[in-house]
Amino acid sequence: MRAKELLESVISIINEQNSWRLGRAINMIASENVMSPLALKAYMSDFMFRYAEGKPFKRYYQGTRYIDELEVMTEKVIGAQLGTSMVELRPTSGTLANAAVFRVLAEPGDAAVIAPVQAGAHVSHTRFGTLGALGIQQVDLPYDADNMNVDVDGARKVIMQTRPKFAVLGGSVYLFPHPVEEIAAMVHEVGGKLVYDAAHVFGLIYGKAWPNPLERGADVMTASTHKTFPGPQGGLIAFRDEPLYKAVGKTIFPWFVSNHHLHRIPATLITALEMNEYGEEYANQIVRNSKKLAEELAARGFTVVGEKLGYTRSHQVLVYVRDLGGGAWAAKTLEDADIIVNKNLMPMDPPEAVKDPSGIRIGTQEVTRLGMKEGEMEVIAELFYRLLIKREEPEKVRKDVNEFKKDFMKVKYSIEEDRLITVLDLLR
Ligand SMILES: *Cc1c(COP(=O)(O)O)cnc(C)c1O
Numbered sequence: 001m002r003a004k005e006l007l008e009s010v011i012s013i014i015n016e017q018n019s020w021r022l023g024r025a026i027n028m029i030a031s032e033n034v035m036s037p038l039a040l041k042a043y044m045s046d047f048m049f050r051y052a053e054g055k056p057f058k059r060y061y062q063g064t065r066y067i068d069e070l071e072v073m074t075e076k077v078i079g080a081q082l083g084t085s086m087v088e089l090r091p092t093s094g095t096l097a098n099a100a101v102f103r104v105l106a107e108p109g110d111a112a113v114i115a116p117v118q119a120g121a122h123v124s125h126t127r128f129g130t131l132g133a134l135g136i137q138q139v140d141l142p143y144d145a146d147n148m149n150v151d152v153d154g155a156r157k158v159i160m161q162t163r164p165k166f167a168v169l170g171g172s173v174y175l176f177p178h179p180v181e182e183i184a185a186m187v188h189e190v191g192g193k194l195v196y197d198a199a200h201v202f203g204l205i206y207g208k209a210w211p212n213p214l215e216r217g218a219d220v221m222t223a224s225t226h227k228t229f230p231g232p233q234g235g236l237i238a239f240r241d242e243p244l245y246k247a248v249g250k251t252i253f254p255w256f257v258s259n260h261h262l263h264r265i266p267a268t269l270i271t272a273l274e275m276n277e278y279g280e281e282y283a284n285q286i287v288r289n290s291k292k293l294a295e296e297l298a299a300r301g302f303t304v305v306g307e308k309l310g311y312t313r314s315h316q317v318l319v320y321v322r323d324l325g326g327g328a329w330a331a332k333t334l335e336d337a338d339i340i341v342n343k344n345l346m347p348m349d350p351p352e353a354v355k356d357p358s359g360i361r362i363g364t365q366e367v368t369r370l371g372m373k374e375g376e377m378e379v380i381a382e383l384f385y386r387l388l389i390k391r392e393e394p395e396k397v398r399k400d401v402n403e404f405k406k407d408f409m410k411v412k413y414s415i416e417e418d419r420l421i422t423v424l425d426l427l428r
Pocket residue numbers: 031092093094095096098121122124170171172197198199200223224225234235
């Protein structure tokens with residue numbers, strides 16, 4: 001192909017993606033969200049071409065006066081909401097935020113205790129991910145299946161025996177808050193630290209719909225800025241422990257990050273300002289929506305995980321679909337009808353079931369941001385029912401999905417005048 005044809009096909013693929021995922025599809029991947037048009041405009045700036053190694057006002061580069069100012073402002077605005085003055089924005093992802101914290105807290109060969117995979121641990125907490133890459137040993141805390149959580153009594157024994165350098169709570173697939181106070185007290189007793197990985201629930205914490213781990217004994221919180229917190233893709237660390245803040249600040253660069261994707265800083269700041277204004281309303285609506293979606297799915301015959309505990313307190317709903325055809329089949333069938341979720345290991349699955357796990361994970365944070373409320377959760381549950389239980393043709397259901405989505409194109413919970421345009425329009 002000639003360059004011109006290639007170019008046309010690149011542009012056309014990008015436009016296809018935009019009109020599919022921003023236009024026609026119902027996006028329910030639990031780790032995603034969309035930025036507001038204003039944040040997106042702020043994202044497109046000269047900052048995306050620049051470097052600023054080092055801490056604000058102590059950079060190794062010239063030309064950084066404006067990013068210095070904005071980075072400090074962002075740290076202040078986010079810190080104020082979380083109750084700390086110590087915030088790091090330079091990790092470009094949640095995984096790198098974890099890497100920086102883990103590496104400072106432990107040397108290769110040291111041990112860390114983590115929430116077990118059944119309680120939602122992310123791969124970066126395990127020997128297969130960042131923890132393993134750093135040579136830190138993974139010791140699992142025991143799992144309490146009845147409460148779908150870390151087993152607090154069993155944890156005491158493991159922590160006293162292991163005497164870990166740190167414990168990690170928080171996860172990727174979890175419905176209920178982990179026992180931060182209890183585990184913090186135990187690791188502190190053996191001289192360790194508690195890391196809370198808030199990648200998924202950072203927006204819920206920011207909007208006060210989920211307990212703030214820094215107020216409950218965690219020494220440090222890592223996060224992604226693009227899951228329930230609807231900013232640009234990026235990472236963040238908030239500290240309660242000052243020596244740790246200083247040590248991590250000195251090592252992010254040069255250990256893990258050289259350029260920190262500067263253009264995401266003003267976009268994150270605008271998102272934070274929007275969240276200061278509308279975050280509580282947004283976060284509480286997310287949780288109400290996931291509860292409602294869970295109830296409506298259960299009412300239509302789905303096996304929704306966590307029934308005895310009220311299904312969910314987060315943005316996630318987990319549905320067991322082994323008896324219907326398995327997680328891989330369910331996720332593909334939904335995708336054929338333009339509903340995007342991911343297949344997921346359920347707490348009852350063995351780890352080797354990862355290619356065809358028993359369940360799907362559904363997130364309500366993005367549809368909530370587009371203005372959906374409890375009534376729309378009923379509509380979505382019915383679409384799931386038609387596809388996965390009644391087994392209507394995906395092509396037929398897709399028409400209804402696309403029609404339904406037309407009314408939910410604009411980002412709510414953002415600065416007023418900005419709600420008039422869609423992100424899709426802005427990208428045209
Ligand atoms: C998504 C996730 C991460 C990784 O975040 P990225 O920003 O994608 O690197 C880390 N921890 C948990 C618990 C997550 O769910």
